[in-house]
Amino acid sequence: MAIQHVFLLLLVCALAEVYEKTNPNVFFLNSQNFDKHVTKKRDKHVSIVHFYRERDSKSKEWAEEINELAKDWQGVYNIAVVNCGANEGLCESQDIKTTPTIKVYPPLPVPIQIYDGEISSKSLNNYSSRFVNSFVVELTEENYLTFLNEKPSMPKVMLFTEKSGTPTLFKSLSLHFENKMLFGLAKPEDTSLVAKFKVKTYPKIILFKTSDNKSFDYSGDLKFRGIFDWLNVYAETFVSGGTDAVMSVKPWMNQIVPQLTKQSADDICYKHEGFLCAILFLESTPDDSLTSIFKTLTDKYGSKKDRGADVKFMWLDINTDRGYFESFEGTSVGQLVFLKHGKRNRFVAHDGKINLSEISNTIDKIGGGDGKFLNIKGGLPELNMQKK
Known part of the structure; x- marks a missing residue:
């Protein structure tokens, strides 16, 4: 036997x-x-x-x-x-x-x-x-002021590092944000630049907005997805042509748990290939306790910091998008689903409680290949516009 x-x-x-x-x-x-x-x-x-x-x-x-x-x-x-x-x-x-x-x-x-x-x-x-191209400028005492002041409407992203060469990850980011941001590489010997931005530890990534002389420090893991998502918020804040767009044009870009609507769907769900879209079905905006739970989950799963799935978290107003909600057969108000969006839309329903432990277990099962995806029959209906 x-x-x-x-x-x-x-x-x-x-x-x-x-x-x-x-x-x-x-x-x-x-x-x-x-x-x-x-x-x-x-x-x-x-x-x-x-x-x-x-x-x-x-x-x-x-x-x-x-x-x-x-x-x-x-x-x-x-x-x-x-x-x-x-x-x-x-x-x-x-x-x-x-x-x-x-x-x-x-x-x-x-x-x-x-x-x-x-x-x-x-x-x-x-x-x-060796094949990754780059738009990164090597900064020196002689050229950093020109770099900071050119194209005032465009954010400047600077990596301060003690290592030689330009990291592949930083090169790739400069390609992804071409014509949206300028990228520069600085070393400890660039003393004026180091002093201006008060750099004490390396490596350090700083975004500088020339138009109002403000800088923003990146504090997450030095991994592509985390840095990309952080920069993307600032990239969406600006438009070409020398003017700044107001963040309220796309408020979902800076929300911990954004609402899934016709306006926001591409930014927070549909255009993120390889991600799972975690959608919480609610009748009103998530309260502080829910927001806190999803903030922790985003920190854990939003940038592939752990093994397994890469997840974007959001909520859907079932009163505004009743048809969309009902296309996820067998689900109920207050339930969380994980959508794999694409040519074939499929989902896994989270059947446990809405807490860190049980949601993490579901995500880990999906990441480990144990998630049983169900097809959405007839495809997803079009979302409605968010009510003002």
Whole structure:
């Protein structure tokens, strides 16, 4: 009997998917979305793609390293996977002769690279980082005043570091916020700049608004998603042309638990590929106790600080958007759902209490591949405008 159990366990392991379909860390590519996520991004960005078949000899092991890389570096690179068993035509068009294969797609005109180095997250990162372009300016005593004063309506983002070279993460941020922010790199020897911003410890990221001479310090983890989300709030505060837009134009960009509406949906949910949209169904604005819970959860799961899912938290007014609420069959007022938005809209309902422990358990189950997603029949209805 024991031998039979061992055999069955080995059989289950052998049949397990290389990547769980609910994996939030990587993009799953096919012939319909490959160009969108890879080809059309080669103007500026680097993509890393693992081509595999479910039963090839190495991909289960390789997937562990790809997942490890994607946890912290998704966004710096577009990290994606293709199951050649289900996408033979796509793999043939990408000249995949054997699986597993990892290809790196640098910005054009650099040709596509077949990665043949050590299969580890560190080695993949080191190899791919050489292709990341940069708009970062190296600041000196001679040029920092010019940097701070040019384009007054555009925020200046400065990294103060004792290390040589420009970090890959900072280069990538400068690409993502091109034409929205200017990026500069400063060292301790830039004494006037260090003194102006009272820098005592390194590394340090500071955003400076030239138009009213205000600076803002970043205090989160030095990971791409956390810094990107912080900068994105300030990027949305400004418009090109020399004028400042008022934050109230997009108040949801600076709210702990924003309301999901037609105006806010793209910013807080729909355009965040790879994220889960956590939607709390309410009849009125969440109270302070709920806001506190979701603030803690955002700090834990909003930037991939832990293993598992990457989550955006929001609430829906069921009186304003009754049809939207009812499309999540079997749910009730006061319930939390986790929406995976895309071509196919799917959700997992949180059946526990609305507290830190039980919500965290649900998120961890989803991140671990144990979440049972249900399809939203007929698709999501259009949201209504927020009432003023």
